[in-house]
Amino acid sequence: xxxxxxxxxxxxxxxxxxxxxxxxxxxxxxxxxxxxxxxxxxxxxxxxxxxxxxxxxxxxxxxxxxxxxxxxxxxxxxxxxxxxxxxxxxxxxxxxxxxxxxxxxxxxx
Amino acid sequence: xxxxxxxxxxxxxxxxxxxxxxxxxxxxxxxxxxxxxxxxxxxxxxxxxxxxxxxxxxxxxxxxxxxxxxxxxxxxxxxxxxxxxxxxxxxxxxxxxxxxxxxxxxxxxxxx
Numbered sequence: 672x673x674x675x676x677x678x679x680x681x682x683x684x685x686x687x688x689x690x691x692x693x694x695x696x697x698x699x700x701x702x703x704x705x706x707x708x709x710x711x712x713x714x715x716x717x718x719x720x721x722x723x724x725x726x727x728x729x730x731x732x733x734x735x736x737x738x739x740x741x742x743x744x745x746x747x748x749x750x751x752x753x754x755x756x757x758x759x760x761x762x763x764x765x766x767x768x769x770x771x772x773x774x775x776x777x778x779x780x
Numbered sequence: 781x782x783x784x785x786x787x788x789x790x791x792x793x794x795x796x797x798x799x800x801x802x803x804x805x806x807x808x809x810x811x812x813x814x815x816x817x818x819x820x821x822x823x824x825x826x827x828x829x830x831x832x833x834x835x836x837x838x839x840x841x842x843x844x845x846x847x848x849x850x851x852x853x854x855x856x857x858x859x860x861x862x863x864x865x866x867x868x869x870x871x872x873x874x875x876x877x878x879x880x881x882x883x884x885x886x887x888x889x890x891x892x
Contacts, residue, residue, distance in 0.1 A: 705880060714871055714883035715823065758823070767813065767836050768881060772822040 672697045675771035677759055684749045684778045691745040692774045694759030701761035704742050706733055708755040709773065715758055719744075749778045782807070784874050784884035785854075792890045793862045801857040801887045805874030812855045813873045813881055814847060823871065829855060862891045 676695045684690045696704075703722045707715040719726050721742065725734040732745045742761075746753055756773040785804040793799050805812050814826040828836040829849035840847065844862075849855040859866055869888050873881035 703879070712869070714886050717880060717882065720880055762879060764879075767825050767828050767838075769825065770815075770823040 674698060674769045675759055675761060677757075677771040677774045679772055680775040680777075682774065682776045684746075684753075684776060686749060686751060686778055686780050688749050689745065689747050690749060690776060691743055692757070692776075693741045693743045694771055694774075695739075695741040696759075696761040697740070698761060698763060699737075699740060700763050702764055703762045704733070704735060705760040705762060705768070706731075706742075706744050707758040707760060707770075709758055710755050715770075718757070746776070749776075751778050751780065754778045784809075784872060784882055786870075786872050786884035786887050788887060789885060790888050790890070792892065794892050795863055796861050799859040799862050799866070799889055801859075801870050801872075801889070803855040803857070803872030803874075803884055805855070805872075806876075806882055809874035809876050809882075811875045811877065811881075812849050813875075814855075814857050815871045815873065817869045817871065817886075819868075826857070859889075862889070864891045867891045 674697050706718045708718045709715040721733045730747045735742045754777050756775045758773045759771040760768045787802050812829045815823045817823050825839040827840050827847045844860045846858045867890050869886045871886045872884045875881045
């Protein structure tokens with residue numbers, strides 16, 4: 672099993688709609704999680720950190736299910752500017768970060 | 781507070797030449813990471829360094845690639861005798877300790 676698995680998409684989302692996607696991880700020792708977004712040919716940018724059961728920041732909500740070893744990201748009221756690849760990163764203290772392949776989201780007018 | 785800086789942003793080399801990529805971490809960050817991203821692929825970890833020490837180089841190719849993070853100055857990723865397959869975007873990230881990493885804009889290496 673891969674350390675991190677994400678549906679590559681693309682998720683085609685009408686502007687204003689809600690979209691959610693999951694990330695599964697294999698290391699049960701993962702203590703915290705990061706969601707990054709990466710625009711085409713740009714560097715990844717930290718979107719959200721999750722240290723407990725979840726986190727919410729504006730239109731973005733992350734929820735962690737430790738029993739099933741997955742974390743989800745939900746985007747409400749999608750904007751055209753939300754089009755990007757979303758990278759899930761589970762973290763174990765002292766270890767390197769292992770990036771998933773990402774989920775591509777395309778928000779269309 | 782300036783972010784992570786990388787230079788050059790674009791680098792063109794002919795096969796067999798050397799490529800040197802530089803990364804200056806954010807102020808106060810002592811941990812540096814290098815990643816490689818091939819076109820249409822995900823980020824692949826290469827090496828993790830702290831000042832003057834290589835902590836984890838499990839993602840580095842065994843030959844031609846080396847990295848350092850000296851006491852003074854930027855971190856350097858060095859690729860000797862480049863080949864076409866080395867063409868990629870190389871991203872550097874830094875963090876104050878372990879955990880959240882902040883990325884530089886990357887260096888796009890093209891090998892002719």
